Amino acid sequence: MAKPIIFAIPKGRILDEALPLLAEAGIIPDADFHNKDSRALRFGTNNPDIDIIRVRAFDVATFVAHGAAQLGIVGSDVLEEYSYSEIYAPVDLDIGHCRLSVAEPADLAASDDISEWSHVRIATKYPNFTRRHFEAKGVQAECVKLNGAMEIAPALGLTRRIVDLVSSGGTLKANNLVEVDILCEITSRLIVNRVAFKTQPEIRPLVERFREIVGGSDAA
Numbered sequence: 310m311a312k313p314i315i316f317a318i319p320k321g322r323i324l325d326e327a328l329p330l331l332a333e334a335g336i337i338p339d340a341d342f343h344n345k346d347s348r349a350l351r352f353g354t355n356n357p358d359i360d361i362i363r364v365r366a367f368d369v370a371t372f373v374a375h376g377a378a379q380l381g382i383v384g385s386d387v388l389e390e391y392s393y394s395e396i397y398a399p400v401d402l403d404i405g406h407c408r409l410s411v412a413e414p415a416d417l418a419a420s421d422d423i424s425e426w427s428h429v430r431i432a433t434k435y436p437n438f439t440r441r442h443f444e445a446k447g448v449q450a451e452c453v454k455l456n457g458a459m460e461i462a463p464a465l466g467l468t469r470r471i472v473d474l475v476s477s478g479g480t481l482k483a484n485n486l487v488e489v490d491i492l493c494e495i496t497s498r499l500i501v502n503r504v505a506f507k508t509q510p511e512i513r514p515l516v517e518r519f520r521e522i523v524g525g526s527d528a529a
């Protein structure tokens with residue numbers, strides 16, 4: 310019997326928006342997937358040819374890039390940060406909408422002029438993307454890597470600025486920060502391992518199914 314396709318999905322906030330899309334594509338995880346007490350990480354589905362793994366958002370890209378999973382759903386923030394050449398991201402799923410922004414304390418923002426920056430220290434989960442973004446503007450970005458709760462960094466003097474995801478702006482507001490620049494808009498993408506896409510013919514119809522569901526929107 311052929312090995313099932315492994316579909317990697319993030320366990321964080323994208324999951325709730327991803328599950329209805331998976332269902333529309335005819336992929337329903339086994340009941341155990343919804344059991345909060347379960348420590349399992351791999352789940353069967355109603356389709357014996359597809360298994361789901363539930364992993365951290367950044368790790369979805371790693372599993373797919375290395376071919377350990379053939380398909381995945383991940384935010385474009387993760388793709389921008391890692392730039393994996395082994396990943397093909399054919400469908401913008403139109404979920405997980407947010408933006409990657411620079412934020413700083415309101416009092417600093419009152420007198421700050423981004424166009425005058427030549428060197429900046431930034432706390433972020435996205436050091437590669439942040440450095441690249443500022444390099445293109447002739448600004449040297451010195452990044453301090455954090456894995457979450459970036460918004461606390463300025464108040465504690467770690468860095469004066471942060472680059473982080475913003476959606477409602479509620480987290481920035483609660484931490485007395487203001488958004489001063491948007492690096493890019495983010496949505497989640499269906500991703501495929503390029504080699505698997507070429508060598509496993511059963512993957513293409515699945516990709517086409519997701520493309521149909523979201524109305525044919527295309528991603529790079």
Ligand SMILES: Nc1ncnc2c1ncn2[C@@H]1O[C@H](COP(=O)(O)OP(=O)(O)OP(=O)(O)O)[C@@H](O)[C@H]1O
Nearest residue numbers: 321322323365366367384385386405406407474476
């Ligand atoms: N506030 C938000 N609004 C909308 N989408 C978001 C928001 N924050 C994050 N996302 C999207 O959801 C993805 C996963 O974010 P989430 O915060 O659930 O993961 P995480 O907690 O950072 O993950 P991990 O547990 O792996 O560290 C992000 O990569 C991004 O694409």
Ligand SMILES: O=P(O)(O)OC[C@H]1O[C@H](OP(=O)(O)OP(=O)(O)O)[C@H](O)[C@@H]1O
Nearest residue numbers: 457458473474475476477478479480481
């Ligand atoms: O603008 P908002 O609607 O407030 O959303 C922004 C927050 O959402 C994300 O964090 P998340 O809640 O996923 O936690 P994390 O910091 O642990 O990643 C992001 O890192 C921001 O902190």
